Structure formats: structure tokens, C-alpha cells
Amino acid sequence: MKRVLSSAVVGCVLVLMVVNGTSCGDAKNSPPRATPRDRQARLVKEHAVNPTAQPRIAFVTNGIAEFWVIAQRGAEQAGVDTGATVTVHMPAEGLADQKRMLEDLLAQGIDGIAVSPIDPTNQVEVLDQVARRTLLITHDSDAPASARLTYIGLDNYDAGRMAGKLVKEALPDGGEIAIFVGRLEQDNARRRRQGAVDEIFGRARDESRVEDPNTPMTVGKYTILNTLTDQFDRAKAKANVEDMMSANPNLACVVGLFTYNPVLALEALRGAGKIGKIKVVGFDEAPETLAGIRDGSVVGTVVQDPYNYGYRSMKLLDALCRGKADALPASGFVDIPAVTITPANVEAFEADLKKTLAGGAEKSAK
Amino acid sequence: MKKSIGIASILIAIIVATAILSPNFLTAYNIENLLRRTALFGILSVGVGFVILTAGIDLSIGGVVCLAGILTPYLLTQMGWSPTETVAMIVLMSIAIGVLQGGLVAYGRIQPFLVTLCGLLMFRGIARGITQDQTQGFQGQFQDLRWLGNGRISIPWVEHFAVPAPVLSLVIIAVLSMIFLNRTVWGRWMKALGRNPSAALHSGIPVARLQVLAYAICSLLAGYGGLLFVCDVGSAQPSDFGNFYELYAIAAAVLGGYRLAGGEGSVIGVIIGAAVMQVLRNAITLVPWLPDTAEFAVIGIVILIGVLGDEFLRRYAASRVRTQTKGIS
Numbered sequence: 002m003k004r005v006l007s008s009a010v011v012g013c014v015l016v017l018m019v020v021n022g023t024s025c026g027d028a029k030n031s032p033p034r035a036t037p038r039d040r041q042a043r044l045v046k047e048h049a050v051n052p053t054a055q056p057r058i059a060f061v062t063n064g065i066a067e068f069w070v071i072a073q074r075g076a077e078q079a080g081v082d083t084g085a086t087v088t089v090h091m092p093a094e095g096l097a098d099q100k101r102m103l104e105d106l107l108a109q110g111i112d113g114i115a116v117s118p119i120d121p122t123n124q125v126e127v128l129d130q131v132a133r134r135t136l137l138i139t140h141d142s143d144a145p146a147s148a149r150l151t152y153i154g155l156d157n158y159d160a161g162r163m164a165g166k167l168v169k170e171a172l173p174d175g176g177e178i179a180i181f182v183g184r185l186e187q188d189n190a191r192r193r194r195q196g197a198v199d200e201i202f203g204r205a206r207d208e209s210r211v212e213d214p215n216t217p218m219t220v221g222k223y224t225i226l227n228t229l230t231d232q233f234d235r236a237k238a239k240a241n242v243e244d245m246m247s248a249n250p251n252l253a254c255v256v257g258l259f260t261y262n263p264v265l266a267l268e269a270l271r272g273a274g275k276i277g278k279i280k281v282v283g284f285d286e287a288p289e290t291l292a293g294i295r296d297g298s299v300v301g302t303v304v305q306d307p308y309n310y311g312y313r314s315m316k317l318l319d320a321l322c323r324g325k326a327d328a329l330p331a332s333g334f335v336d337i338p339a340v341t342i343t344p345a346n347v348e349a350f351e352a353d354l355k356k357t358l359a360g361g362a363e364k365s366a367k
Numbered sequence: 368m369k370k371s372i373g374i375a376s377i378l379i380a381i382i383v384a385t386a387i388l389s390p391n392f393l394t395a396y397n398i399e400n401l402l403r404r405t406a407l408f409g410i411l412s413v414g415v416g417f418v419i420l421t422a423g424i425d426l427s428i429g430g431v432v433c434l435a436g437i438l439t440p441y442l443l444t445q446m447g448w449s450p451t452e453t454v455a456m457i458v459l460m461s462i463a464i465g466v467l468q469g470g471l472v473a474y475g476r477i478q479p480f481l482v483t484l485c486g487l488l489m490f491r492g493i494a495r496g497i498t499q500d501q502t503q504g505f506q507g508q509f510q511d512l513r514w515l516g517n518g519r520i521s522i523p524w525v526e527h528f529a530v531p532a533p534v535l536s537l538v539i540i541a542v543l544s545m546i547f548l549n550r551t552v553w554g555r556w557m558k559a560l561g562r563n564p565s566a567a568l569h570s571g572i573p574v575a576r577l578q579v580l581a582y583a584i585c586s587l588l589a590g591y592g593g594l595l596f597v598c599d600v601g602s603a604q605p606s607d608f609g610n611f612y613e614l615y616a617i618a619a620a621v622l623g624g625y626r627l628a629g630g631e632g633s634v635i636g637v638i639i640g641a642a643v644m645q646v647l648r649n650a651i652t653l654v655p656w657l658p659d660t661a662e663f664a665v666i667g668i669v670i671l672i673g674v675l676g677d678e679f680l681r682r683y684a685a686s687r688v689r690t691q692t693k694g695i696s
């Protein structure tokens with residue numbers, strides 16, 4: 002019996018070795034196991050030789066938000082303008098969901114993907130898998146370690162510094178500041194935070210600076226108490242601001258780094274009767290934030306240009322698919338800078354935003 | 368009441384420890400916040416208590432919270448409904464959800480875990496579909512309705528402290544629940560059903576109807592909780608509103624003395640259980656040297672210590688009863 006068993010085991014091992022051997026052989030016959038970066042360069046060249054007549058390209062976000070609806074309008078508009086088939090995908094459940102979407106797109110044989118990676122450092126492997134199969138660019142949040150061809154978006158560190166400037170304008174005599182954000186795993190959140198901190202403390206530009214977000218820091222007249230995360234739970238986001246106010250009676254300014262953070266800071270301040278007493282600096286253009294700028298409860302907000310994230314990334318992917326390799330920037334970065342919105346320009350900005358959303362809807366309905 | 372002594376002492380211990388470690392813990396403002404949060408989560412927990420009492424489970428709470436929380440501002444601002452119509456719709460819809468799920472469990476004999484897990488996915492999905500994944504907010508209006516979630520009831524002669532409005536909802540719900548469970552035949556039947564379903568069935572208790580009732584109450588309170596949550600927060604995003612709230616609710620109920628096997632539990636205990644969770648989360652932000660990243664670790668450890676202590680006390684008490692009865696005989 003034992004002998005039968007052991008020969009069966011040996012047999013199985015042999016079969017496995019053979020199977021493995023042949024699969025290795027197959028891999029050698031197919032395109033050589035190049036690095037993902039080589040593979041991207043090769044894909045660009047292949048498209049230059051053999052352009053795709055009607056590219057199918059995808060725009061993948063890092064979650065669901067109004068922000069991404071504006072980007073969707075831009076992406077769809079690019080589809081209308083170029084004739085490419087554009088699809089927009091918004092993962093609802095974070096990292097795993099985004100990975101599943103990317104894999105499904107690859108399975109469909111998509112020609113190019115623009116993605117906003119949720120966790121750039123740990124997603125390199127996933128992104129490189131995508132890069133082996135199709136054209137890949139990042140937007141909104143970069144993953145510089147991956148094989149992506151280029152990054153389209155703003156420099157979040159610079160945007161953070163713009164928010165820091167608003168804080169300094171709001172608190173010319175200094176004071177205690179707290180920062181609130183959905184999660185700090187994301188590159189854009191980390192860089193925004195660091196940019197704001199460096200600007201508030203008047204430090205020189207150093208994007209590699211890493212500090213513990215929970216340790217209070219004081220430089221000169223400014224103290225940054227803490228950076229609290231909420232994992233996108235709105236009740237928690239509001240509770241964070243309330244708890245910070247409880248813990249620090251001298252809190253003078255709150256900075257919200259994600260769209261909903263300034264909105265919920267306003268809710269918490271309203272509940273505590275501290276509107277106007279504690280300054281609010283925000284990011285993005287939630288209607289409540291813009292209303293707050295109009296009535297003076299928000300100092301200002303730093304807005305991105307999501308429409309162009311969608312529009313420019315789809316335009317670029319379409320151009321690459323059609324063989325225009327020179328569309329690719331040599332720097333690996335397409336800058337779409339942020340803008341500071343304050344009471345001075347809020348009305349004009351809102352009118353423009355309405356026009357974009359209405360216009361986009363009209364065109365994409367065609 | 369005796370059953371809640373264990374969890375109450377844990378709550379007191381956490382409160383005393385946090386008050387010593389943070390001078391800002393016992394401020395009127397912070398206590399108001401804690402009362403409001405405890406009331407909001409407590410309402411969900413009291414609801415799930417009914418289902419756990421019948422040895423069932425309701426995982427759909429987060430989904431119902433999401434659907435109710437999304438529909439409230441959606442019906443008001445997008446569809447132009449009046450607050451009365453909206454609240455009536457939320458209440459009817461929540462009861463209907465409960466009756467449907469309870470019916471599938473009681474008459475369809477499908478496992479409650481499965482039925483309500485599907486519910487969890489379905490209701491969030493419906494909310495996302497209706498709103499096309501758009502954030503729904505009150506747009507600065509409907510302050511009267513929002514009072515239910517973010518209002519404050521001032522106390523005569525007390526200046527800096529007011530009772531958060533959701534506490535009123537919780538007190539009414541808790542009193543009604545206690546009367547139902549302890550003073551009505553149906554309430555007693557419900558407890559009997561959890562202790563021994565087949566005995567309950569054979570003694571002529573309408574088991575299936577009671578089960579449906581338990582799920583209906585649970586979903587109703589989840590829906591009402593969702594309405595209060597969105598009234599407090601002001602806006603809701605379909606993809607994550609109410610995520611994991613079913614687990615907070617179930618944890619509070621179990622902490623408060625409910626046995627997942629059914630038959631046992633106290634409403635007061637559940638509310639204290641909900642308070643323990645909220646005070647812990649608050650303590651982590653308020654105590655300067657507690658890292659925020661350790662939030663869930665701290666919650667896990669404290670709850671585990673509490674449960675172990677509770678279990679130890681229970682066994683000790685049981686062994687004393689045994690020795691005493693031996694002495695008598």
C-alpha cells in the first residue's frame with residue numbers, strides 16, 4: 002500500500018514538473034518576460050505602427066463622489082470629441098473592488114486605462130499587472146513606483162501648500178490647527194497634508210518629509226494638534242471634529258482635506274455654536290463649502306479640476322491608441338493645477354461649475 | 368436590571384479612567400456629544416435586540432440605515448415631498464422591509480443570516496441606484512425635521528447643558544420596548560420563543576408571527592435610526608452611509624447581555640453597551656497619548672476584558688448558588 006502511495010506521489014510530482022516545464026516554454030514563445038515598463042513602451046510603439054481605429058478606453062476612480070461625476074462628464078466629453086468608446090468605473094468598496102474592476106477591464110481586452118490608485122505603494126503589483134496588458138496612466142493620485150506612462154493631475158503637495166496659505170491668512174496671529182481627512186493611506190492625502198503643514202510652518206519645499214500625523218507639532222506661533230481620519234464614515238468625520246473641539250478648547254482652525262471634511266466640520270461647528278469662531282479651510286467644491294465661503298463661515302477652499310482629469314486623460318489615451326506617441330509628456334506629469342476659491346471669486350466659480358455640469362450633460366446626451 | 372451590572376461597571380470604569388486622563392472629557396459639550404451618539408447607535412441596538420431575542424440575527428441594519436438615510440433628503444429635496452410624507456414613507460418602508468425579511472425567515476424557513484445578508488446588499492444597492500450614487504443632503508433646509516437628529520432640548524435653570532434630541536427618541540423607544548417585553552403577553556412569548564423554540568411552538572405560541580414582529584421592529588428602528596443619523600450629519604453618501612453599523616448594533620446588544628442563542632437580554636443593558644462603544648471611541652481622541660490608529664485595538668481589548676470579567680462573575684455567582692442549595696439540602 003505504502004509503495005503504491007509513494008509511487009503515486011512521485012508520479013504526481015513528475016506530472017507537475019512536466020506541466021510547469023511546458024508552461025515555462027509557452028512563456029518563452031510568447032513575448033519575452035519584459036519588465037512592465039518595457040512592456041508599456043512596447044505597447045506605445047505597437048500602437049504607433051498599428052493604430053487602433055476605435056479605441057476602447059476606461060476611466061477608473063478611487064471611489065464614488067460628486068467630484069468623480071464632474072470627471073465623468075469630462076471623460077465622456079473626450080469620448081464625444083475623439084470618437085473613442087469611453088467607460089467610467091467607480092469602485093464602491095475600496096481597494097479590492099478597484100482591483101476587481103481593473104481585472105475585469107483587462108479581461109474585456111480594453112485598449113487603455115486611466116486610474117486613480119487608492120493605495121499607490123501597495124498597489125504597484127496590481128498596476129504593473131495592468132501595465133503588462135494595456136496602456137496605463139494614473140490620474141488624481143499618482144503611483145510613481147508603478148510602470149504607468151504618466152500622471153495627470155495636480156501636484157497635491159502644491160495644493161496642500163495653497164491650503165496652508167489660507168490657514169495663515171485666517172490666523173495671522175497663529176493658533177491651534179487640526180487636520181481632518183478620509184484616510185492617509187492615499188498618496189494625495191499624504192502629500193496634501195505635508196504641503197499644508199510645511200506651508201503653515203514656513204518650511205522649504207521637501208516632498209519626502211515624513212512626520213507622524215498624530216504627534217502635536219509647534220513651530221513659531223502655529224501648533225498643529227493632530228490629523229484624524231474617518232475612513233469615509235460621515236458620522237465619524239463629524240465626531241472627529243467634535244472630539245477635537247472637546248479636547249482642545251483653544252482650537253482656532255480646522256482643515257478638511259477631502260470633499261466632505263469641511264462640510265462636516267461646518268455641521269460640528271454649528272452644533273457647538275462656533276461658526277466663525279473656529280476657521281474652516283477646505284478642499285474641493287461641495288455645495289455646502291461654497292455656501293460657507295459665501296456666508297463667511299469658510300475661509301476658502303482649494304479646488305481641483307476633475308473635469309480635466311477626465312477629459313485630458315481620455316484624450317491622451319485616445320491619442321496613444323491612435324499611434325500618436327508624441328502626445329506623451331517627457332516629464333511623466335501632466336499638470337492640472339489647483340485654484341484657491343475665496344469670497345472674492347466664489348460666485349464666478351459656481352457659475353462656471355454649473356455651466357460645465359449642464360453643458361456636459363447636454364453633450365453626453367447626444 | 369441585575370444583568371446589566373457587569374456592563375454598567377465597565378462603562379463607569381471607562382468614564383472614570385478617561386475623566387482622569389483627559390480634563391476635557393467631562394465638559395458639557397462633550398457629554399452632549401456622547402449622549403447624542405449613544406442615542407443614535409442605541410436605537411439601532413435596541414432594535415436588533417428583538418431579533419437576537421428570538422435567536423435570529425439582522426445583518427441588514429447598515430443597508431436599511433443607508434436606504435432611509437439616503438431617501439430622507441432625496442424625497443425632501445429631489446422629489447419635493449413634505450417632511451410628514453417623507454417620515455411616513457420611511458416608517459412604512461422600514462416596516463415592510465422587516466415584514467419581508469421576517470416572513471422569509473419565519474414562513475420560508477430560510478436562515479436569518481442569509482436573508483438579512485442579502486438585505487444588506489440589496490438595500491444599499493437600491494439606495495445607490497435611486498440616487499445614481501450622488502450624495503444627498505438637506506441643502507440647508509428642513510431644520511424642523513433635522514431637529515430630531517441634531518436638536519437640543521434645554522433644561523430649565525441649566526445654562527450650558529442641553530439634552531440632545533435623539534435622547535428623547537431613545538428614551539421613548541426604550542420605555543415602550545421594556546413595557547412590551549416585560550408587561551405584555553407577546554413580549555413574554557417572545558422571550559420564551561428564544562429560550563426554547565420547540566417548547567414555545569408546542570405550547571401554542573404563534574412563533575412565526577412573533578418572528579415577523581421582531582424583524583419588523585428591528586427594521587423600523589434601523590430605518591428611524593437612519594433618518595436620525597442623516598438629520599444629524601446633514602448629508603449621506605449611498606456607497607458608505609451606515610457601513611458596518613449592523614456590527615456596532617449587534618456588538619452593543621451582545622455587550623449589553625443579549626445571548627446570540629436567544630431568550631435573554633435587557634434593554635437598559637443594550638443602551639449601556641452602545642454607550643461603552645461610543646465613550647471608548649471618544650476617549651481615544653481625547654486622551655493625548657492614545658494613538659488614533661489604535662482605535663479598534665483598544666475597543667477590542669476593553670470589550671474582551673469586560674466580557675471575560677462578566678463571564679467570571681456569572682460563574683462565580685452560579686457556583687455560590689450551587690453551594691448554598693447544597694447546604695440547604
